[in-house]
Amino acid sequence: MQIDRPFPQIEGRLEDARLLFGRGRYIDDLPVGPSTLHAAFTRSPYGHATIAGINKDAALAVDGVVAVYTAADLGAVLDPFPSIVRGAPEYRGIATGKVRYVGEPVAVVLARDRYAAEDGVSALDIAYEALPAVVDVDAAAAETAPLLHDDFGTNVVWRNRYRYGDPETAFREADRIVGIDLKFPKYNSTPLETYGVIAEYLPETDGYVIHGNFQGPFSLMPVLARALRVPDSRIRMVVPQDIGGSFGIKAMIYPYMGLIAACARLAERPVKWIEDRAEHLLGSASGTDRNSHIEAAVSRDGLVRAIRMNIRENVGAYLRAPEPSCVMRSLTTFSGPYRIESGEIEAACVLTNTLPTGLNRGYGGQQYMFSLERLMDAIARETGIDRIEVRRRNFLKAAEFPYRTTTGSYYDSGDYHGCLERALDYLRNEGWERMREELRASGRLVGIGVATCVHSAASNIGYVTLALSPEERAKRGYNAKSGTNDFAHIALDASGRLRVQIGTAGAGQGHATAVAQIVAREFGLGVRDIDVIDRIDTETTPWTITTGTYASRFSVVVGGAVQRAAARLADHLRIIASSLLDAPPDQIDIEEGMIRVRNSNSSLSLRQLAGAAQWNRGDLPDDVVQLHVSESYGAPNLRSPDSENRVNAAATYGFMADFAMVEIDPVTFVPRVLKYIAVHDVGTAINPQLIRGQIAGGIVHGLGGALYEHLDYDESGQMMSASFMDYLCPTASEAPQMSIDHFDAKSPFTVLGVKGCGENSAMSAPAAIASAVDDALSEFNGSIAELPVTPPAIWRQVAGAS
Amino acid sequence: MKPAPFKYIEVADEEALTSALADYGDDARLLAGGQSLVPMMNFRVVSPEVVIDLNRVGALSYIDCRDDVCRIGALTRHAMIEDSDPLSRRCALLGQAVRNVAHRAVRNRGTTGGTLALAYPGAEIPLALMTLDTDIILRSKRGERRLGMKDFVLGALDTSLSGDEYIRQVEIRMPPPGSAASFVETSRRHGDFAIAAAAVVAARDDHGRLDYLRAGVAGGTGAPVRLTALEEALSGDDPDDGRMADSVHEAIAAIEVFGDHHYPEDFRRHVLKGVLQRALKDAIVGSERRHVR
Amino acid sequence: MFGERIALDLEVNGKPLSGVAEPRTLLSDFLRHNLGFTGVHVGCEHGVCGACTVLLDDQPVRSCLMFAVQARHHSITTIEGLAKGGEMHPVQDAFRRHHGLQCGFCTPGMVLTAVDLIQREPDPSERSVREGMSGNLCRCTGYEGIVQAVLAAAKDLKRQSQSNRTEETQ
Numbered sequence A: 001m002q003i004d005r006p007f008p009q010i011e012g013r014l015e016d017a018r019l020l021f022g023r024g025r026y027i028d029d030l031p032v033g034p035s036t037l038h039a040a041f042t043r044s045p046y047g048h049a050t051i052a053g054i055n056k057d058a059a060l061a062v063d064g065v066v067a068v069y070t071a072a073d074l075g076a077v078l079d080p081f082p083s084i085v086r087g088a089p090e091y092r093g094i095a096t097g098k099v100r101y102v103g104e105p106v107a108v109v110l111a112r113d114r115y116a117a118e119d120g121v122s123a124l125d126i127a128y129e130a131l132p133a134v135v136d137v138d139a140a141a142a143e144t145a146p147l148l149h150d151d152f153g154t155n156v157v158w159r160n161r162y163r164y165g166d167p168e169t170a171f172r173e174a175d176r177i178v179g180i181d182l183k184f185p186k187y188n189s190t191p192l193e194t195y196g197v198i199a200e201y202l203p204e205t206d207g208y209v210i211h212g213n214f215q216g217p218f219s220l221m222p223v224l225a226r227a228l229r230v231p232d233s234r235i236r237m238v239v240p241q242d243i244g245g246s247f248g249i250k251a252m253i254y255p256y257m258g259l260i261a262a263c264a265r266l267a268e269r270p271v272k273w274i275e276d277r278a279e280h281l282l283g284s285a286s287g288t289d290r291n292s293h294i295e296a297a298v299s300r301d302g303l304v305r306a307i308r309m310n311i312r313e314n315v316g317a318y319l320r321a322p323e324p325s326c327v328m329r330s331l332t333t334f335s336g337p338y339r340i341e342s343g344e345i346e347a348a349c350v351l352t353n354t355l356p357t358g359l360n361r362g363y364g365g366q367q368y369m370f371s372l373e374r375l376m377d378a379i380a381r382e383t384g385i386d387r388i389e390v391r392r393r394n395f396l397k398a399a400e401f402p403y404r405t406t407t408g409s410y411y412d413s414g415d416y417h418g419c420l421e422r423a424l425d426y427l428r429n430e431g432w433e434r435m436r437e438e439l440r441a442s443g444r445l446v447g448i449g450v451a452t453c454v455h456s457a458a459s460n461i462g463y464v465t466l467a468l469s470p471e472e473r474a475k476r477g478y479n480a481k482s483g484t485n486d487f488a489h490i491a492l493d494a495s496g497r498l499r500v501q502i503g504t505a506g507a508g509q510g511h512a513t514a515v516a517q518i519v520a521r522e523f524g525l526g527v528r529d530i531d532v533i534d535r536i537d538t539e540t541t542p543w544t545i546t547t548g549t550y551a552s553r554f555s556v557v558v559g560g561a562v563q564r565a566a567a568r569l570a571d572h573l574r575i576i577a578s579s580l581l582d583a584p585p586d587q588i589d590i591e592e593g594m595i596r597v598r599n600s601n602s603s604l605s606l607r608q609l610a611g612a613a614q615w616n617r618g619d620l621p622d623d624v625v626q627l628h629v630s631e632s633y634g635a636p637n638l639r640s641p642d643s644e645n646r647v648n649a650a651a652t653y654g655f656m657a658d659f660a661m662v663e664i665d666p667v668t669f670v671p672r673v674l675k676y677i678a679v680h681d682v683g684t685a686i687n688p689q690l691i692r693g694q695i696a697g698g699i700v701h702g703l704g705g706a707l708y709e710h711l712d713y714d715e716s717g718q719m720m721s722a723s724f725m726d727y728l729c730p731t732a733s734e735a736p737q738m739s740i741d742h743f744d745a746k747s748p749f750t751v752l753g754v755k756g757c758g759e760n761s762a763m764s765a766p767a768a769i770a771s772a773v774d775d776a777l778s779e780f781n782g783s784i785a786e787l788p789v790t791p792p793a794i795w796r797q798v799a800g801a802s
Numbered sequence B: 001m002k003p004a005p006f007k008y009i010e011v012a013d014e015e016a017l018t019s020a021l022a023d024y025g026d027d028a029r030l031l032a033g034g035q036s037l038v039p040m041m042n043f044r045v046v047s048p049e050v051v052i053d054l055n056r057v058g059a060l061s062y063i064d065c066r067d068d069v070c071r072i073g074a075l076t077r078h079a080m081i082e083d084s085d086p087l088s089r090r091c092a093l094l095g096q097a098v099r100n101v102a103h104r105a106v107r108n109r110g111t112t113g114g115t116l117a118l119a120y121p122g123a124e125i126p127l128a129l130m131t132l133d134t135d136i137i138l139r140s141k142r143g144e145r146r147l148g149m150k151d152f153v154l155g156a157l158d159t160s161l162s163g164d165e166y167i168r169q170v171e172i173r174m175p176p177p178g179s180a181a182s183f184v185e186t187s188r189r190h191g192d193f194a195i196a197a198a199a200v201v202a203a204r205d206d207h208g209r210l211d212y213l214r215a216g217v218a219g220g221t222g223a224p225v226r227l228t229a230l231e232e233a234l235s236g237d238d239p240d241d242g243r244m245a246d247s248v249h250e251a252i253a254a255i256e257v258f259g260d261h262h263y264p265e266d267f268r269r270h271v272l273k274g275v276l277q278r279a280l281k282d283a284i285v286g287s288e289r290r291h292v293r
Numbered sequence C: 001m002f003g004e005r006i007a008l009d010l011e012v013n014g015k016p017l018s019g020v021a022e023p024r025t026l027l028s029d030f031l032r033h034n035l036g037f038t039g040v041h042v043g044c045e046h047g048v049c050g051a052c053t054v055l056l057d058d059q060p061v062r063s064c065l066m067f068a069v070q071a072r073h074h075s076i077t078t079i080e081g082l083a084k085g086g087e088m089h090p091v092q093d094a095f096r097r098h099h100g101l102q103c104g105f106c107t108p109g110m111v112l113t114a115v116d117l118i119q120r121e122p123d124p125s126e127r128s129v130r131e132g133m134s135g136n137l138c139r140c141t142g143y144e145g146i147v148q149a150v151l152a153a154a155k156d157l158k159r160q161s162q163s164n165r166t167e168e169t170q
């Protein structure tokens, strides 16, 4: 039965009280027994060096130290982590023979507490012989560059070429070719809570129990299981109730889960490791930095016919799963919101002496949106057409959806013109242009920037396999990959209360609240009438390979499963009620905790129904079903890539219209984002407050990448931002005033019409802010090709112009 | 990030402090606010064998402004300076400087003695004290000595303190009444150490002529620098924009400025000029208004 | 002498407590792991993030930058001690109403910092809220909800204290 009610709303969230009273349960809050050992890693002080010798004696002599393990020891129980790219250099998560980046684990010390473990680290005697390091992606790709992995023979660990439509003709016939060179920086979203793992080995079953703040994707569990040499189900993965932010980076905890689990097995005791902030900055993971060239074949009236792109992606010292997937968004949605029917993308992943990369909120999205939107601004500049007008001309039109892009992505719905117009309304009503003129008249450098982007949600796991060639994918024995799916379980207890169980490993997105809203709507109940369990324990929580909180998939996939489970349970209740109330099921309505026969006085409460069904099952007819339902849901239209590298990369595609206003101090060149407008098509809004929260957080992540946050290295491979004094996270003072609104172009394909929103402006804000900086520097012909935009960088542009 | 083990000695008065320092000297570190020492210990950048905690020496925590001198005890927290009425009335520069130091929770612990002993380049309080006429009183078992700021801070993270000595008190000769102060700093984020900062205090005589001018800069300069030549050049009649720009240019060209990975030397010089010019204008204009009133 | 342990008495959330710690034990670790106040969060251990903020004699401080022994005979308030009788403190309630938290990791430090900020500046502007809260990092909310929550809490507290005053004079 189709229920047509608005989603019930509440003030605040179900999660809030627990967290506000200080009763959250994060990984470091879990109680551990007295036998538990505490781990600390010895990490490489060199960007590149041979390990000449390790002497454990002094470390083992330290009071409280129990064991010291190196790669040689751990290798007895831990294999390399499998890579997506066959033949890629071995990745063990701990250095063997050589160190390849500052912060790379070299040994792990186990002790009675973390203090003693760090004493052991201080005492451990390791001899290194320094080697020349290379940190820049283009320098590393050169033939003369120092080799990171000697056996591999090159630092270019992966390369591939993709061609869609007919780019040759488009470029031949173009009225104009606009090209730019860009550098996107290395940074990450740096959750406030670091990694944590507590692992135990169970010799009876040859299995592991691992507690960790792992966000998924659970496709990394088989990677971990292979390394630990056990079947997937022999790892009992327990994700604590609360995670202190994840943003992609908490997918990349998996090598540490492997290392700590292996330690626990060798030491025959549980082992706990809480990463500290320095370790996190040096040794967790980061987004990839990228040098690229992008050019467009443009017609006289500013229409983009084709794009060519050359991408050199810096994956750090190892190519580890799920890389090289970061590149793929630049292929599968290279045309963004524009009708660009041809494209040619050449991509290479290069190894350098820097921290290996991984997911970062919007995985690959910020890199590609930065290129495409910088290109649109360059086209506007070169053709003399207004920046917004260029975009409008190239937009897909509302009537064209669903629209199949040349890369196979299947855009479900949208109204890009309408959404942009809504954002422009904000801009006009808030008087941005007048404000810019006034501030400029008083001698300040002020600019307005724009980005219009497509955000995809609920990714198709198959897109990852674009890393392989069509020939490799066609080989016999190759297992194709596609889809994204998840479970939900719902039950009515004997007192008439509904309880829902999901497994998402959320980190503050408010999943429990949203799930309760979906279920409450179905049953006409209040949000607080629903209990939600949103923890993962793989022993009891149903999960799939695609489980996890990533790729903005929650509302689409888990929301879909919850909706289905709720609807099916409601159907069951109608059947039970039909026998108790003696009316056909389709005449029975459920609302406000009551089950009523339509147009009659006959009714019973949920509690009565539940009581009867639980306690008096014998008197009910045989065809009456149970009071708990499990449903799975797989997002639609997701197949594996075809022989032309075409694939629908995600279940749904939203749209974002972002504007940023930037002010630059004309003397010190310190930039500040004053205001930000984000109007996003997120499809159906289950909970507008949660959506606003996601978008606002994303804006500041994008702002961080645009102006402040940078994991940068000097030439010798030393990280210059290894503390929060140097890795500059924006504070409330740097965060702009925001106007956030959502636009509803419902998805015709997803169960609830939702489109996801978890990554949005984290991807688009760097582009919008760069655009605003250009505008602020217009009198100097400024053009930002590199992030972060620092005061010295602006100064160079201004000094260069005058 | 946990500190290495150490022996902990808590002292309750200056006598105990003096003898503890005499006993342990170079092996020991004084623990004041801990807002710099403890992070360094957590990173194990420093691992002292002995930590002498002077937080219970209440006698070192005071602000005492009398006549033309203001005395501040070494253990005085930044927040006390921030909240002090006499200081904001008589010595506005220090109050402005302190508001640029970190955040309230850090200012609740961080101390005057600590920031002076650390001599971090880009630290605000040492710049303010360098700009004003300040003496630092040091004490050890060997006795007490008094140094001008210039002789006390020698460079980045470098002071004249010897191992058995502690900072006892700061003495500021206060600017004349009617003076105006301006502390201008630039940093990427609110509360960060300064990339470049300038401090200026100006006052006028009965005829409205600038007869008191104090100017200093910090950030990339090693120790904060007092710009006496500029003070002289700009005293007297109000400088016009050209004279001011020239003096600022000369002053910054004359000092040593270091570049680093994030901020190259020429950029730093450019910004130092910018903040200095702003601070000069603010203070000079401010002092004028005061005189007219 | 290494490995030395010191007995200490202190007051946490109004209750006298005691424990034993090495001199080097950070107050944050002592509160969390010895006394069980896991609402004290640790995000950086070098004083920047503010997650570990507690009130020491009613003043916000970084508990990661103090040694536990330094808290002897002081009184500490953690987030666990802010609500009275199960009722949220007005600042907590404002965070709830204005979506001032997502993952909740920065929240204890944010709330305690805001309590102090409002006490010192009962009628803050948006700019002074932003500056006053800038010693605490949040990686989830973009600070939107937090700033709104602190502004709203200041209003609520002002209203409360005004109505208390009128009650008193009546």
Ligand SMILES: Cc1cc2nc3c(=O)[nH]c(=O)nc-3n(C[C@H](O)[C@H](O)[C@H](O)COP(=O)(O)OP(=O)(O)OC[C@H]3O[C@@H](n4cnc5c(N)ncnc54)[C@H](O)[C@@H]3O)c2cc1C
Binding pocket: B029, B030, B031, B032, B033, B034, B035, B036, B037, B038, B039, B074, B075, B100, B101, B102, B103, B106, B109, B110, B111, B112, B113, B114, B115, B117, B118, B120, B122, B123, B124, B125, B161, B165, B166, B167, B168, B191, B192, B193, B194, C046, C047, C048
């Ligand atoms: C997040 C953060 C941001 C900060 N931002 C800034 C900023 O923007 N600007 C700024 O100026 N500072 C900043 N600081 C540093 C802060 O101001 C420190 O408080 C100050 O630099 C040191 O003071 P303290 O009392 O904490 O000293 P401690 O950390 O206790 O000691 C520092 C050094 O001084 C020595 N020492 C302390 N007292 C004495 C004494 N009486 N005699 C002799 N030696 C002594 C100690 O032995 C130690 O070597 C920041 C700190 C943090 C944690």
Ligand code: FES
Binding pocket: C041, C042, C043, C044, C045, C046, C047, C048, C049, C050, C051, C052, C053, C062, C063, C064, C065
């Ligand atoms: S943990 Fe103390 S300030 Fe970050």
Ligand code: FES
Binding pocket: A192, A244, A245, A508, C100, C101, C102, C103, C104, C105, C106, C107, C137, C138, C139, C140, C141
């Ligand atoms: S709510 Fe997650 S860090 Fe603030």
